[in-house]
Amino acid sequence: MxxxxxxxxxxxxxxxxxxxxxxxxxxxxxxxxxxxxxxxxxxxxxxxxxxxxxxxxxxxxxxxxxxxxxxxxxxxxxxxxxxxxxxxxxxxxxxxxxxxxxxxxxxxxxxLHPKVPIKDKLVVFRGQALTKRECKKLETSIGGFISFNCFLSTSTKQDISEMFAESNSSAQGCNGVLFEIEIDPEISSSPFTSIEEYSQFPEEHEILFSTHTIFHIDRVSVQNDGLYYVHLSLTNDDHDKNLYELLVYRRKEIEGQTCIHRLAQLLYQMGKFQHAKHFFHILLGTTSSWDEIFQLSHYIARIDCQIGDLKHATAQQAIAMQFDAGRNPALTADINAGMAEVFLRSDMLEDSLELYMRAYTIAERSPTINDHSKVLYLNNIGFVLKLQKNYDQALTHFQKALDIAVARFPSTHPDIANIYQNIGSLYFDKRDFKMSIDYLKKSFDIQEVSLPSDHPSMGYIHYNLSKVYVELNQCDQAIHHSQLAIDILKKSFSDDHPEIRKIQGHHDAVSVVQRWKRSSDTSQHRAGCGYSYSRPHPQ
Structure with a gap:
């Protein structure tokens, strides 16, 4: 990849x-x-x-x-x-x-990197196959960057790498690609070394780069035989500004006592809930600190909410709720918000709102609680108010959350996307579909650049877009987005997950109406593709 x-x-x-x-x-x-x-x-x-x-x-x-x-x-x-x-x-x-x-x-x-003899500049080559889609993206990304998510083998011999590129050019759905990489020792910061003396094939004159090395895309050309020639240069650490801001902010968000703490938090952010839960359980089994037991129980309960196991989530949050409120305001606020989410997913809106409000009150009074938590509480208060059809109050809380997020977070932070999605959902409920789709598209644009493509949040935004397209009588678009939603969510959840069942029902209903429309020539049957909706997913 x-x-x-x-x-x-x-x-x-x-x-x-x-x-x-x-x-x-x-x-x-x-x-x-x-x-x-x-x-x-x-x-x-x-x-x-x-x-x-x-x-x-x-x-x-x-x-x-x-x-x-x-x-x-x-x-x-x-x-x-x-x-x-x-x-x-x-x-x-x-x-x-x-x-x-x-x-x-x-x-x-x-x-070994400092021992590589480079007097002026070094040029190395790599031949491989890339999908046609990746090749097209390279053509439109000149001036951007490319990262190889592996230890990267290259050669100082162009003919050897060309042979690899040409041998891959016939692979189905792929093109052969020859990368020519220029290394300037004055600006390069990523380690690499010659492994010729260790290799079984010293004639390949192999240069090995450490994993996830980043290169600048200088130019791309395509030969008559379909072979791509891509000129790259090794860069320093000054990459895309927006990317760097998000990286720094995300790094801060996953700070933890140990690497396993950080790994579990990162996996949660990536939407890899079962993997995150596995590591939280490992941590739970190795600690004797009550504070940490309560915190880890809270994290596990959040994941259980996401995967639809409300019974276990309730039990885990009940453990966390025993925490002494005076010892750690940030954790107390989070635990209240966690139980609020359990109540929300159980349709206990009054109880949910009370606990979200309590969490936000604690956050407002404590200087140690970060903006991310405050934005989360405000956004969820707004969501519950929206479900209660208190639209003006809901919009006030969404706007307050948005003001903090825009002022304090990188412009591509997923929290901003979540707020936009909830505002779009609010306008959908008010049947203002133009405003709804505008906000949902804003949310989608941010999620697309700030979340992995298989993150569950990407599934939910596709579902919300599908609902709007139904109301706009664009059945093909509605079906397209609902299918994407199902495909994405099935990568994280089981087929019987309540959200998947709901979206599958939506998808099937729109598909039936679409087939009905196509089989009829009457204007009455062509008028729309709508039906009644159940409650949308809480953000």
Missing amino acids: IDIIGPSNINYNYLNASFVYSQLLKEILLDIHTEKETDRRSFIEHCYKPLSDNTIIDLFGIDYKKHSPIYCYSIYPSVFNTVNQALRTVNVDLLVKMTFFIGDLHKQIKE
Whole structure:
């Protein structure tokens, strides 16, 4: 997997959210390596499990102690394939197992980097296949950036890399791509090194870059045979300004006592709820601090709310609600808001509103509670008021939340998108569909550049857009967005999740009406594609 980030001054929407989260994940994995060494045998057993070859497993252990990470990376194909596959696909469970290897390999590349002889500039090459869609995106992203989410192998020999590019040009749905990478030692900050002396194929003159190295896209050309030539240059750390602001802010939001705390928080932000829950449970099993037990119980309850397990969420929040309110105002406010969400999803609106109001009152009185929490409480108060059809008060709270978020957060922060989505939902309820779709599109534009493409929030915005398109008699658009919503949510939730069932019902109803319209020639049947809605998803 690669991340392609277009220049902000050309098209702001090219800002790539997955880049932010992959960078944060890389930082955490490298920190886990320094904090706790992972079992090497467990990792290598995974790499060679299909072969059931204990000889190779034992040999790797010997070589790892005798030689170096680069040596093992070079001579054990299953090792580098497994590492890079896990990095590209963000296989969290496997990545945590292999942090020792990722960290050791990165460390050795960094140590050897100053020894690379570069008098002026160095040019290296890489040949590979990219999907036709990725190639088109490269063409429109000149002046932007590209990040390879793996340890990147390159060669100083152009003919070798061209051979790899040409051999991949016939792959179905793909084009062969030759990357030409220019390295200026004066401005480059990402570590790389020659591994020629360690390699089984020294004639390839391999240069290995550490994972998630970022390059500037200088120019792109396409040859008559369909082969893409892409000129890149290694950059310093001064990348896209909007991207950098979001990265810094997200990094601050996931601060925690240990790397596992940070990892769990990051996975929650990414919408990887089951993975996040797994690590919160690990933390819960290793602490004896009551404060932390209450906090972790609260986090687990939030996830249970998201995945539709309200019974367990209620039990977890009940544990958290035992927390002494005088000891930690921020945690007390969060726990009240957590129970408010349980009540909200259980249709207990008065109880929910009371607890959200209590959380916000605590936040207003405490200078230690951050703006993110205040925005969340105000936004959710507005949402409950909207459900109670108190639209003026709801809009007042949404606007107050928006004022804080716009003033204090990066312009691409997902909290701003959530507020816009709720305002769009409010106007939908008031049947002002023009205002509704305007706000929903604002929300979508931010979510598209600040969240992973499979984040559940992306599913909910597609559902809300689908509902508006129904009212605008644009059935094709409505069906398109509802199908996207279902596809996205099924990546995070089971098929019987209440939100998926609701959206599937919506999708099926619109599809039936659409077929009915197409089978009829009467103007009456062509008039619209609407039907009655159930309550929308709480934000």
